[in-house]
Amino acid sequence: MTQILEVRGARRVFKTPEGGTVAALDGVDLDVGQNEFVTLLGPSGCGKTTLLRSISGFEQLDSGALMLEGKDIGRMPAFRRPVNTVFQSYALFSHMTVERNVAYSLEVAGASKQEQKILAGEALEMVGLSGTGSRMPSQLSGGQRQRVALARAIVARPKLLLLDEPLSALDRRLRQKMQIELKALQSELGIAFVFVTHDQEEALTMSDRIVVMRGGQIEQCGAPRDIFRKPRTKFVAEFIGDTNLFETTIECVHGGRILALTREGTKIWLSEETKLAKGDAATVVIRPTDLQVQDAHSSCGFRGKITRVIYLGTDLHYYVQPAVGGQELLVVSRTDGSRRAPGDEVTLTYRPERAHVVEDC
Amino acid sequence: MATPHTRERLFLFGLLTPVTLLLGIFFLLPLAVIVIYSWLMPGLYGGVEWEFYHWNYGRLFGWADGVMEIYEPIYLKILLRSLSLAILTVLLTLVLCYPVAFWISRLSPRWQVVFLFLITLPFFTSLVVRLYAWLLILKPSGVLNSTLLGMGLISEPLEILFTRTAVVIGMAYVMIPFMFMPLFASIGNLDRSLLEASSDLGAGRVQTFFKVMLPQTMPGVIGGSVIVFIPSVGNFVVPDVLGGAKGLMIGNLVEQQFLSARNWPFGSALSVVIMAVVLGVMLIYVTRLVREGRAS
Structure with a gap:
């Protein structure tokens, strides 16, 4: 796949009010392919927004290279970059009609009124807002404004569309709808999207690739499935989805099989390639959906007692206190006929290939 | 109940x-x-006679009989001159204040307080004293001329004092805080992401200014203009000190009618005309800007 955007060794340091410095970007490398939907995911302050603003040109990198289609755009002012942004606050021009908002990039580029009208109409149609062109932004709902901002950013067909947490102000229902529409729009346009969010669900829903950031660096980069199934570090495992963590020591490694022991002495079998050897400390992750609740007399697994059961319609959440002590475990299973209640003795089982060792940092 | x-x-x-x-x-x-x-007859030794009398306006607009009251086109000329000086004052303060307001609005709140205080600082001293200071600056042997002469930029002193230029400089000086405050409020409320959005969509600085920033801050521009324009038209202190004979404005005329000529009805008529003209200008200006803002 040809790369549309290449970021190499991006660094950006800010001064703090106390007189210190903080690296918002600390050596970031990123490639975005043509027609790829890449999500920058991380907690606030991780550098994702700074990276986005560096690509759009509102921030200058202290060092590093920024290449768009092989051309260096690092020193190019924002208004010359063939990149458009959908802002978190939408940033619609309240003194212009919806149509003029959408046609703004064409207007400043000197397009004819006729052309502006046609292209703005098309863009509005793509986001499902035909016929609203003559209204003012203040007459639209939050969701509609969001769509106008989107239409305005795609009307000139940029090489790359940047989206800065555009869905965060919408309610849950609308947000889910927009996630699907955004993804559909992206495939229809064939433009690469770089999407910033702190919402892991949003990232998993839409992305071809998720870039998890932390402290100005990229923690892990991969397809949503890989990020969820094989988190590289404890941070990623905890940031994306609910998770059960076990602090263990490796007991033995044999072929593709690993036996790890928790501090309380519970055995955990894993089935994966590893460089770890006997005696090493290892943090093991088992997702709540990968644990099954069995009757107490089942052979191997974690024995324990149910402390809480939460009914969520299609899913049931069990909180289980292991018999040997240690942290409470979360199990998510589909609602079925079984009626287990707090106080029931159970055994939690799992498939060894679903247990996964993460780095500790 | x-x-x-x-x-x-x-x-x-x-x-x-x-x-x-x-x-x-x-x-x-x-x-x-x-x-x-303004519709009564002036008394012989000041005051009024309670009798309907339209010549006060006639004297201004040209239906004077030429005996009792004489039509002088100079009154209308002075009114027009006052209006044009007031408009110049508005433009000058606007151009001076806009960039400063923008700059201050980007400072940290602590520095903003400092600069806002500095801008209101002139109010702490009497207006007349401050205008006399300008007299010292502008006069042929004053600070401005001696500096320019010393630098060799001019070969003979500029004749600024007692001209309309001096009046506009003085009025702009007096009016700057009044223009600044509404502008600052408007520019401070401006959402920065709008400027970024404009730039992101390909507009250069000049385009961003005229297409986004100026329209977005129009309430401040209108507010400041109105607040500066109205007192500028009738101002008589500044032209009194800095204007000389060439800088006479309608405000001075009213002052003379009331205090020197003791023709209160004519002074009243002048005042009513000023009021009507200012009101008319403001109505046209504001409604046009509002309509433009809605259309664009």
Whole structure:
């Protein structure tokens, strides 16, 4: 796949009010392919927004290279970059009609009124807002404004569309709808999207690739499935989805099989390639959906007692206190006929290939 | 019956009474006196005769009989000159204040307070004293001329004092805080992401200014212009000190009619005309800007 955007060794340091410095970007490398939907995911302050603003040109990198289609755009002012942004606050021009908002990039580029009208109409149609062109932004709902901002950013067909947490102000229902529409729009346009969010669900829903950031660096980069199934570090495992963590020591490694022991002495079998050897400390992750609740007399697994059961319609959440002590475990299973209640003795089982060792940092 | 509704009304009435009385007695009443006086005959030794008399306006607009009252086109000329000087003052303060307001609005709140204080600092001294300071600056042997001469930029002193230029400089100086405050409020409220969005969509600085920033801050521009324009038209202190004979403005004329010529009715007529003209100009200006803002 040809790369549309290449970021190499991006660094950006800010001064703090106390007189210190903080690296918002600390050596970031990123490639975005043509027609790829890449999500920058991380907690606030991780550098994702700074990276986005560096690509759009509102921030200058202290060092590093920024290449768009092989051309260096690092020193190019924002208004010359063939990149458009959908802002978190939408940033619609309240003194212009919806149509003029959408046609703004064409207007400043000197397009004819006729052309502006046609292209703005098309863009509005793509986001499902035909016929609203003559209204003012203040007459639209939050969701509609969001769509106008989107239409305005795609009307000139940029090489790359940047989206800065555009869905965060919408309610849950609308947000889910927009996630699907955004993804559909992206495939229809064939433009690469770089999407910033702190919402892991949003990232998993839409992305071809998720870039998890932390402290100005990229923690892990991969397809949503890989990020969820094989988190590289404890941070990623905890940031994306609910998770059960076990602090263990490796007991033995044999072929593709690993036996790890928790501090309380519970055995955990894993089935994966590893460089770890006997005696090493290892943090093991088992997702709540990968644990099954069995009757107490089942052979191997974690024995324990149910402390809480939460009914969520299609899913049931069990909180289980292991018999040997240690942290409470979360199990998510589909609602079925079984009626287990707090106080029931159970055994939690799992498939060894679903247990996964993460780095500790 | 004191139902909650009527009690609320009584309460509101109580709150509004003082301000109604204040405005009625100290604002509307004097205004009415001026309008009425402008249609009365001037007394021989000042004061008025209670007799309907339209020559006050005739003297201004040209239906004077040429015997009792003489038509002088100079009055209208001075009115026009005052209007043009006021417009110049508005433009000058606008151009001076806009970039400064923008700059200050980007400072940290602590520095903003410091600079806002500095801008209001001139109010701490009497206006007349400050204008006399300008006299010292502008006069042929003053600070400005001696500096320019010393630098060799000019070979002989500039004749600024007692010209309309001096009046505009002085008026702009006096009016800057009044232009600055509404502009600052408007620019400070401007959403920075709008400027970024404009730049992101391909607009350069000039385009961003005229297409986004200026329209977005129009309320401040209108507010500042109105607040500066109105007192500028009738201002008589600045032209008195810095204007000389060439810088005479309509305000001075009114002052002379009331204090020197003791022709109160004619002074009143002049005042009413100023008021009508200012009101007319403002109505046209504001409605046009509002309409433009809506259309664009």
